Amino acid sequence: MSLLMFVLALAQPTPAAVPGDRAAAIARRIADPDGGPIVVAHRGCHNPAPRHGLASVPENSPVALDQCVxxxxxxxxxxxxxxxxGHLVILHxxxxxxxxxxxxxxxxxxxAAVRALHLRDNEGGAGAAPTDARVPTLDEMLAQARGRIVLNLDVKDAIYAEVVAATERAGAAGRVIVKNAAxxxxxxxxxxxxxDRVPFMPILSASDAAGSxxxxxxRRQDDGARxxxxYELPRMDAAQLPGVAAEAKRQRRRLWCNSLWDGFVRGMGGDVDALRDPQAVWGRxxxxxxxMIQTDEPEALLRYLGRDERRPQ
Structure with missing residues (x-):
């Protein structure tokens, strides 16, 4: 293998610069560990965003994507x-x-049976009202996201090959993130x-409760040809974070963590705590x-980061 071919084998798919392609610009920033914090909306922007005058909408829906943009x-x-x-649809x-x-x-x-249903508002449940929104397909969401936002595809079944093939058909292979436990x-x-055909991020899985x-x-995951x-962090003790962060810095890789619910780094708190004191949670x-922080409160996180200006959809 030539030196050029070897270097290319190590690289993630990086979208070329296209004027107005916000998704490509985000993908390049994600690939740069010095590119600043990345805000990830959990199942889309389904919670109300009062500062922007946006009401709640169904999770995993096209309108949740529009609100994220x-x-x-x-x-x-x-x-x-x-x-x-055999169709790929967007449902948790x-x-x-x-x-x-x-x-x-x-x-x-x-x-056809899935498409006949109505999505319930926000996170659903028996008390949530049905809306006019329908369950989208993966192809539809890839098309809607094109040039606008990067998608993290949380693959719930043993269908990784089909999902990656769909991103390639849509010309979106460089504008998604796919993950699996490691x-x-x-x-x-x-x-x-x-x-190996999409930007990939392992979800770290420890052998013991201490995350030792x-x-x-x-190091094992960084030792391949690509x-x-x-890395996405599992639920872990705060004492484990310095060592993990030092290794990520050494590798020049990003760390992804959820502030969902009570938070995934024990002792740092989650979204509810961050709404009261963002510095104590997101700042820490x-x-x-x-x-990279995944949250159900993206408006508040963007405001904390000084990025709460409304954008055209």
Missing amino acids: ALGVDVMELDVRRTRD DASVDRTTDGHGKVADLTL GIGDPPLAALPSY DLVAVM RPLG MIAGGIS
């Missing part, structure tokens, strides 16, 4: 499942019960098919080496 969010996380007849749960006005497992329903026994995943081998997992974009995360 309006807020200036960098990445929308969405969940991909497969219908009985194995069943449609919580998020729609229907019932049944996604894997038991055809695309433990000490896993080979370097970023070099494996189909992970997280750094070793990172390197990961960064960033100071600790975390540069």
Whole structure:
């Protein structure tokens, strides 16, 4: 292999500069560990954003994507499942019960049956009103995101090859992030098919509750012919963060962490705490080496970062 071919094998797909292509610009910033904090909206921007006059909308929906673009969010996380007849749709749960006005497992329903349902508002549940929104397909969300926002595709079934193929058909392979769990026994995943065709990020999985081998997992994952974009942190003790952050800095990789619910770094707090005191939660995360934060409160995080200007959709 020539030196040029070897260097290319190590690189993540990096979109070329295209005027007005915000998604490509975000993807390049994510690939640069010095590119500043990245805001990730969990299942899209479904919570109200009162400073921008935006009401709640169904999670994992096209309008949740539009609201993320309006807020200036960098990445929308969405969940991909497969219908009985082989179509890729955007739903978090194995069943449609919580998020729609229907019932049944996604894997038991055809695309037509899923499309006949109405998404419930926000995070759904029996008390959430059905809306006019329908369950989108992955192809539709990839098309809607084009040039506007990066998508984190949370693949819920054993359908990674199909999901990656869909991104390639849409010309979006460089504007997505795909992840899967990686433990000490896993080979370097970023070099494996189909992970090797998209920006890939391992979700670190420790062998024990103390997270004693997280750094070793990172070193194992960075030892392949193609390197990961960064690492997603599991639930972990705050005492483990300095070592993990130092290894990420050494590798020049990003660290992704969730501030969802009670937060994934124990003792730092989660979204509810961050709404009261963003510096105590998001500020500590960033100071600790975390540069990608997934939240259900993207408007508040953007405001904390000084990036709360409304953008055209």
